[in-house]
Amino acid sequence: MPFHDLRSYLDALDEQQQLLRIEEQVKPEPDISAAACAAAKLGDKSPALLFENILGYHDARIAMNVHGSWPNLAIAMDMPKNTPLKQQFFEFVRRYQNYPGEVEHRDSAPWQEVVIEDDINLFDILPLFRLNHGDGGFYIDKASVVSRDPSLEGKENEDSQNVGIYRIEVKGKKHLGLQPVPAHDIAIHLQRAEELGVDLPIAITIGNDPMISTVGAMPILYNQSEYAMAGALNGTPYPIVKTALTGLDVPWGSEFVLEGRILSRVREAEGPFGEFTGHYSGGRQMPVVEITKVSHRKNPLFEHLYLGMPWTEIDYMMxxxxxxxxxxxxxxxxxxxxxxxxxxxxxxxxxxxxxxxxxxxxxxxxxxxxxxxxxxxxxxxxxxxxxxxxxxxxxxxxxxxxxxxxxxxxxxxxxxxxxxxxxxxxxxxxxxxxxxxxxTTPKAPEEHGHFSQELRDPITTDDWVEKLHNMMQVNSLSQAKDSSKVNNS
The missing domain is CATH 3.40.1670.10 (UbiD C-terminal domain-like)
Incomplete structure (x- = not known):
């Protein structure tokens, strides 16, 4: 069955030995990001990490590297964790072509358990820390940001709704800096809001189910719905709930929901930030977000994503x-x-x-x-x-x-x-x-080169690939059983 919240997904990763629970006390900096960076260096089967004892943060829990391997992504799609990458690709394509999937509107959500509207202080609410030592501040980098085209009304406005993942710098108790890359849909929404001279309402959701994080980082068409795409990829209706303040639809299973607005025609310095390119991005003038309401689950899980010199979690997630x-x-x-x-x-x-x-x-x-x-x-x-x-x-x-x-x-x-x-x-x-x-091999009327005598594999090679693969699996199981007997004795 698909996972509609982060917690059930982490439980599934745990059951399949793809989650490490870090119970020893760690420092927010540099331990958490260093551990996530180290996990990526373990190879393409590395586990997710859950930190449960963080110095200076009472009862905070932080999940890292959740999407950080091919087995983790296979589990997110309810496939065997050792499914080969190419097979995952074609299965993802098959589901993608089932768009649109169904969307289920629900009346309430677990993230409504705690509501904060007065004296908002994100530094108290969120367990913030820097990911790389040269970052210009604390960042939220795995949140799904929901927005709509304010120039449209009624159903057209609802149909324009976008869910995307953008880097967000925490600049004050309730102020954020957000980077809307021009090629992304939120940049179109913001441009149209500023043409109208109005602020752009947004909702920022943190600690989401694995599929909406995957879709939020996905280059789908402007008129496609991320929620309908998540429904197609999951194969079941995707649950959403309408926020009371902004009227935006957000995932049912989120841990945190921050509601607010991008201030029209306001820009402040944002950055630097260690990016997926393996370089710091430097500082730029970026839009400013004002948060007016925070909702979250009791004992919420905070999810973060380490990114730096490839490969890291973001390279698997995207x-x-x-x-x-x-x-x-x-x-x-x-x-x-x-x-x-x-x-x-x-x-x-x-x-x-x-x-x-x-x-x-x-x-x-x-x-x-x-x-x-x-x-x-x-x-x-x-x-x-x-x-x-x-x-x-x-x-x-x-x-x-x-x-x-x-x-x-x-x-x-x-x-x-x-x-x-x-x-x-x-x-x-x-x-x-x-x-x-x-x-590619030149084809008429192209004639350069000499490619008429290309080698081919012996005719039974594919059969032997499967045979040898099966033999290696049998040997691996046999060695595991022998090791277990030695340990038990």
Whole structure:
């Protein structure tokens, strides 16, 4: 069954040995972020972490690395935890194409148990700490932010509702700084609010179920509902509750709900912050949020996300959910597309495997990547390979680039395109040149190179892959049983 709150998901991770409970007392800085950084270094099967004894915070509990491995993401989709990445990708695509899923409106939620409207002090309410030592302040970086287009009314306004994940700096007792990247939907809502000269109501939810965090970080179309997408991915109706103050719909299972408004035409310094690019982003003038109501569960769980030099949790959380929309959008224009890998640094690099119809076809596929919702703000380098290459298998991709790519014929450079301002290579910030690398086998009328004698695996290789894999699993189980007998004796 799908998980509609963070707690049930952590219980499932615990049952499947994908959660470590840290009961020893830890310092907020640097222990918590250091432990989450260390978990990412354990490999792509690392567990979630739950800190239950934090120096200086009475009864606070902080969850880290919740989405930080492929087994964790498989469990979130109710799949066996050892499901291979490529299989997870195609299952995610299958569910994605079931959009829209159902949404269930509920009258009440657990986060309504405690309500604070007077003397709000976020420093008292939230167990805040810095993630990297050079951060300019305390950040909330795994919250889902809900907003609507204020220029629309009635049902159109409700249909414009967006759920996104943006970095949020705590700047005062009830004031926040928020970074709406221009390519994201909330930036459109804010622009329209400021054109009208009004504040933009928002709701910020912290400690959410695993699927809405996945969808909130996903480049879906502007007119698609994140809640309907979560319902499609879960396979059951997604529960939401309407907030009393802002009238926005928020997840039923959140731990905290902060309601307030982005102040119209107000900007303050925000940053620096250690970002997913592996660099500090520096300080910028960013919008300001004023919080007027806080609701939360009793004994709430605070969820945070460590990000820094890849790979960290954010690279897993923004992996498959970036690949899947790209795949579907490309497939609509080019049915020959086989798979898409946009796992690396939030899809600044995109690898596409495709069949080719004619010479130059792969370059057309690459150009389409650059004009997708994700490609407009990311996708700085697009690598296109043959359908026989698994884009998730980097040795195969490197082989294709090493042997198929000729810079004279196969490199396309497109200057003056947009990129997210956080890209440290952009100049000026938010602008870049982008490249397409055609590493496919040339097809007529292209004739350069000599590719007529490519090797193929022996005909029974696939059978032996499965056979050897099964033998290794049997050996692993046998060793585990032998180890258990020794320990018991």
């Amino acid at each position: 992996g498959i959910n970036t690949c899947a929309p790209l795949y579907v959008q490309l497939k609509e224009a080019f049915p020959e597309v086989v798979a898409v890998n946009a796992l690396y640094t939030h899809g600044l690099v995109v690898i596409v495997s495709t069949k080719t119809r004619f010479g130059g076809f792969a370059k057309g596929v690459g150009m389409r990547v650059l004009t997708t919702p994700h490609g407009l703000g990311y996708a700085k380098m697009v690598i296109v390979v043959d359908e026989t290459i698994d884009p998730f298998n980097l040795p195969q991709v490197m082989w294709a680039m090493s042997t198929k790519f000729n810079p004279e014929y196969d490199l396309v450079t497109v200057p003056g395109l947009s990129i997210l301002p956080l890209d440290p290579a952009s100049q000026p910030a938010g602008m870049t040149s982008k490249v397409i690398i055609d590493a």
